[in-house]
Amino acid sequence: MNTVTELIKNLADQHGRQRNNLLPILQGVVEQEKYLSEFSMKAIAKELDMSAAEVFGTATFYSFLEHKKMGRYIIRICKTISCSMKGSNQVLLAIEDMLKISLGETTTDGTFSILQTNCLGFCHQAPAMLINNEVYTDLTPEKVREILSMYINKIKEGAPNEN
Amino acid sequence: MKTNFQLKKVDFIFNNENDWEEVLSKNLNRSRQDIINELISSELKGRGGAGFPTGLKWKLSADANDETKYVICNADEGEPGTFKDREILSKVPFKVLTAMAICAYVIGAKEGYIYLRGEYFFLQPEINNAINEFEYYCKEINFDFSIKIFMGSGAYICGEETALFESMEGKRGEPRNKPPYPSSYGYMGKPTVINNVETMAHAYTICNYGAKRFYDLGVQYSRGSKLYSVSGDTPKPGIYELELGMSLSDFVDEFGDGDTKAVQVGGASGFLVPRKKFNETTIGYQGKLTGISLPTGGSMMLFNSSRSMYNVLDNYLVFFHEESCGQCTPCRVGCQQLLKGIKSVKNGQKNAQYLDKLLQLAETMQFTAKCGLGQSVANSFSSIVENFREEMIY
Numbered sequence: 075m076n077t078v079t080e081l082i083k084n085l086a087d088q089h090g091r092q093r094n095n096l097l098p099i100l101q102g103v104v105e106q107e108k109y110l111s112e113f114s115m116k117a118i119a120k121e122l123d124m125s126a127a128e129v130f131g132t133a134t135f136y137s138f139l140e141h142k143k144m145g146r147y148i149i150r151i152c153k154t155i156s157c158s159m160k161g162s163n164q165v166l167l168a169i170e171d172m173l174k175i176s177l178g179e180t181t182t183d184g185t186f187s188i189l190q191t192n193c194l195g196f197c198h199q200a201p202a203m204l205i206n207n208e209v210y211t212d213l214t215p216e217k218v219r220e221i222l223s224m225y226i227n228k229i230k231e232g233a234p235n236e237n
Numbered sequence: 238m239k240t241n242f243q244l245k246k247v248d249f250i251f252n253n254e255n256d257w258e259e260v261l262s263k264n265l266n267r268s269r270q271d272i273i274n275e276l277i278s279s280e281l282k283g284r285g286g287a288g289f290p291t292g293l294k295w296k297l298s299a300d301a302n303d304e305t306k307y308v309i310c311n312a313d314e315g316e317p318g319t320f321k322d323r324e325i326l327s328k329v330p331f332k333v334l335t336a337m338a339i340c341a342y343v344i345g346a347k348e349g350y351i352y353l354r355g356e357y358f359f360l361q362p363e364i365n366n367a368i369n370e371f372e373y374y375c376k377e378i379n380f381d382f383s384i385k386i387f388m389g390s391g392a393y394i395c396g397e398e399t400a401l402f403e404s405m406e407g408k409r410g411e412p413r414n415k416p417p418y419p420s421s422y423g424y425m426g427k428p429t430v431i432n433n434v435e436t437m438a439h440a441y442t443i444c445n446y447g448a449k450r451f452y453d454l455g456v457q458y459s460r461g462s463k464l465y466s467v468s469g470d471t472p473k474p475g476i477y478e479l480e481l482g483m484s485l486s487d488f489v490d491e492f493g494d495g496d497t498k499a500v501q502v503g504g505a506s507g508f509l510v511p512r513k514k515f516n517e518t519t520i521g522y523q524g525k526l527t528g529i530s531l532p533t534g535g536s537m538m539l540f541n542s543s544r545s546m547y548n549v550l551d552n553y554l555v556f557f558h559e560e561s562c563g564q565c566t567p568c569r570v571g572c573q574q575l576l577k578g579i580k581s582v583k584n585g586q587k588n589a590q591y592l593d594k595l596l597q598l599a600e601t602m603q604f605t606a607k608c609g610l611g612q613s614v615a616n617s618f619s620s621i622v623e624n625f626r627e628e629m630i631y
């Protein structure tokens with residue numbers, strides 16, 4: 075069996091196969107794969123015995139359920155007002171400059187993707203961003219360069235695929 | 238003019254969590270009606286933004302005739318400028334769990350859920366540990382109640398209660414028509430109590446110390462304390478528990494940087510108050526103390542004179558445009574047109590009178606949009622455009 079199909083089967087065993095188990099299953103696939111491919115969505119539909127259109131319709135509603143191939147580390151920078159006032163845009167520029175990609179793109183080696191997001195709930199420590207599920211706050215261009223270097227070194231040392 | 242009411246710091250919410258076991262067993266031995274009466278007389282109102290009386294909410298679900306009912310804690314916390322619920326869940330999770338269990342006892346539910354926003358994924362293990370310990374105690378005292386975390390996936394609209402149910406049911410987070418209300422038709426079509434995290438924490442205090450201790454804080458129509466999330470141009474950003482009913486000028490004296498031009502009360506869906514109205518504005522629920530009284534989920538964003546109010550409004554409208562679920566036309570098209578509209582006025586393609594058309598559109602949305610998101614866009618839109626009209630044009 076294909077690994078994604080197997081993952082989906084395991085997630086369905088764990089959460090159940092009812093409609094109200096759909097979101098946790100979609101989230102489980104994104105956790106592993108970083109996005110929902112057409113193949114995954116069809117496989118989920120089959121596993122839960124529902125129409126693929128329903129799965130697609132639900133999945134595309136949620137901004138954290140990507141349906142485009144993403145990098146191993148998804149950077150989401152807050153662009154809402156408190157962060158914007160404290161310079162989230164300069165932080166974004168520093169990241170784009172360092173990774174040599176623009177907003178919405180993924181590095182060619184598939185390591186990083188850069189996205190913007192709405193208020194992360196850390197406005198008192200603005201600007202804030204997420205890298206996968208990890209939160210980073212009080213960002214400056216210097217600080218964000220350090221954080222990214224840390225990730226890059228970790229990858230060089232061959233860190234296993236974690237979050 | 239100043240109100241004679243002074244800004245008072247309170248320290249209730251982040252204290253006294255340790256006696257949760259006692260609080261739980263004590264309340265499970267009271268009559269359901271007794272607990273409902275206690276909550277009603279405390280005059281606790283929902284802290285998620287809408288301000289519905291909590292005792293009444295519990296009573297409505299308790300009166301609903303159904304075998305299956307649910308208790309849900311709304312931890313979607315997506316309103317820009319709000320970050321207090323996370324702090325409660327990480328510092329005093331047992332208060333929230335205990336209040337959920339007391340609510341379950343009162344209405345007759347066996348299952349509870351915490352709907353946690355996807356952005357707070359990192360909190361999940363901590364909360365799960367607390368839940369395990371909590372459920373273990375429930376078993377020990379033979380109380381049949383379980384709690385699960387349901388994770389959101391980055392959609393602000395899922396904080397709206399009926400959208401939240403849809404999301405938990407595995408669907409797009411599109412709000413339902415109301416009525417029917419959650420108290421009779423909530424998650425899976427069953428009677429459901431849904432309360433904000435902070436509301437649960439206050440319910441714990443009331444169930445522990447009685448209504449009086451809570452009621453004695455605050456002012457008429459706005460009893461108790463409230464957590465405020467303070468951000469923007471302030472030397473002390475953070476989370477503060479203050480009595481309800483304070484005047485905005487007292488607040489600015491304490492938290493401003495000396496150059497505060499305006500305060501956004503209640504997040505992007507709340508109101509912008511310009512400096513000249515600080516004195517007459519108080520923070521609370523309906524019922525006018527002096528001048529305007531603004532309800533709030535607790536988001537307070539300060540802007541000093543270096544800030545362009547045009548940029549602020551533009552930022553909010555982008556937010557609404559992106560987060561609108563797109564289900565109803567007034568909101569889907571309205572958000573887009575308001576955003577396009579202010580840009581056209583700013584770059585001179587439209588004349589200043591066009592702003593009045595946009596104000597009318599915002600008002601139409603207030604009456605015709607299906608849910609609170611579309612209905613509340615007018616709050617910030619009108620308060621910014623009316624108070625800072627020149628900044629919209631030049």
Ligand SMILES: Cc1cc2nc3c(=O)[nH]c(=O)nc-3n(C[C@H](O)[C@H](O)[C@H](O)COP(=O)(O)O)c2cc1C
Pocket residue numbers: 282283284285286287288289311312313314315316393394395396397398399431432433434436437608609610
């Ligand atoms: C667009 C929108 C977003 C909302 N987001 C939240 C939220 O993140 N957290 C919350 O507690 N209530 C939120 N609410 C309010 C809920 O619909 C509901 O009124 C609240 O959870 C009830 O709890 P309470 O009575 O304890 O305040 C939102 C409402 C709207 C219209």
Ligand code: SF4
Pocket residue numbers: 394411412560561562563564565566568569606607608609610611612
């Ligand atoms: S008002 Fe906006 S968010 Fe609410 S149902 Fe209509 S489109 Fe959706």
Ligand code: FES
Pocket residue numbers: 152153154155156157158192193194195196197200201202317318319
């Ligand atoms: S505005 Fe960025 S975290 Fe709230």
